[in-house]
Amino acid sequence: MPDSPEKRVTLHGFNNLTKTLSFNMYDICYTKTVEEREAYIAYVDEQYNSERLTQILNAVADIIGAHVLNTAKQDYVPQGASVTFLVSEGPVVEAPTDDAAPGPLPGNVVLQLDKSHITVHTYPEYHPTEGFRTFRADIDVSTCGEISPLKALHYLIHSFEADIMTIDYRVRGFTRDVSGRKLFIDHDISSIQNYIPPEIVSAYDMIDVNVYQEHIFHTKCKLRRFDLNNYLFSYTKDKLGKDEQENIAKRLQKEMDEIFYGQNME
Incomplete structure (x- = not known):
């Protein structure tokens, strides 16, 4: 919980702590034909082009x-996009609180910030023979000072329909109080899950790997509920025979487990 105003630590100069949130998501799809594969890649490439990504980063x-100082964006051929923002703490007058609660959900591109930045890169790809199509997006929010990138986690989760998410948060460097004593972190945190809405936590299997003494926090998430219809592009499972449904579902779940655990499963 945030300190009350009377207990807030008075710093000597600028808060030099660097807080970095890395949000990595995967959307997985199964397509039977080359035409379906190309249609899926075209769909995600359009859905998450540089203009849409810029809106997300804004x-x-x-x-x-954060105040955006500079924006750079690029769509790639044959697919993919990047956006980068350079940002500053100003013109914010009062910094957001650091309470362990999900950030707001409003109704990317590289943005450049003063001492801080926000970036997003997308990576559509497909298996050469198995019919799996994967859309991956990597978002990094790195801030200096009192503004917290964790406030954006709620919004990022809702901006991408992710089957698998890998989230990293790290606080680096130090700042000083007025007596010269070093502060290596300026807020309490026990898990990234503290910043994820309860309805999202209940929908995913989650694994934490945290190194508390180094202020490193890592959470992996995989959807608990598997519905084959959510992984077929342009048709539903009733178009398939029962044996084919079971075969595709088994292969898809293996593909998802490999991505979630970060290793091939023979």
Whole structure:
């Protein structure tokens, strides 16, 4: 919980702590034909082009209270996009609180910030023979000072329909109080899950790997409920025979487990 105003630590100069949130998501699909594969890749490439990604990053900047100084964006051939923002703490007058609660959900591109940045890169790809199609997006929100990138986590989760998420948060460097004593972290945190809405936590299997003494926090998430219809592009499972449904479902779940655990399963 945030300190009350009378207990807030008075710093000597600027808060030099660097807080970095890395949000990595995967959307997985199964397609039977080359035409379906190309249609899926075209769909996600359009759905998450640089313009849409820029809108997402602008919302992130608003949520964490950052001022965008510069934006760079690029769509790639044959697919993929990048956006980068350079941002600053100003013109925020009062920094957001650091309470362990999900950030707001409003109704990317590289943004450049003063001493801080927000970036997103997308990576559509497909298996050469198995019919699996994967869309991956990597978002990094790195801030200096009192603004917290964790405030944007709620919004990011809702901006991407993710089957699997890997989330990393780290606090680096130090700042000083007025007596010169070093502060290596300026807020309490026990898990990234503290910043994820309860309805999302209940929908995913989650694994934490935290190194508390180094202020490193890592959470992996995989959807608990498997519905084959959510992984078929342009048709539903009733178009398939029962044996084919079971075969595709088994292969898809193996693919998801391999991504979630970060290893091939023979």
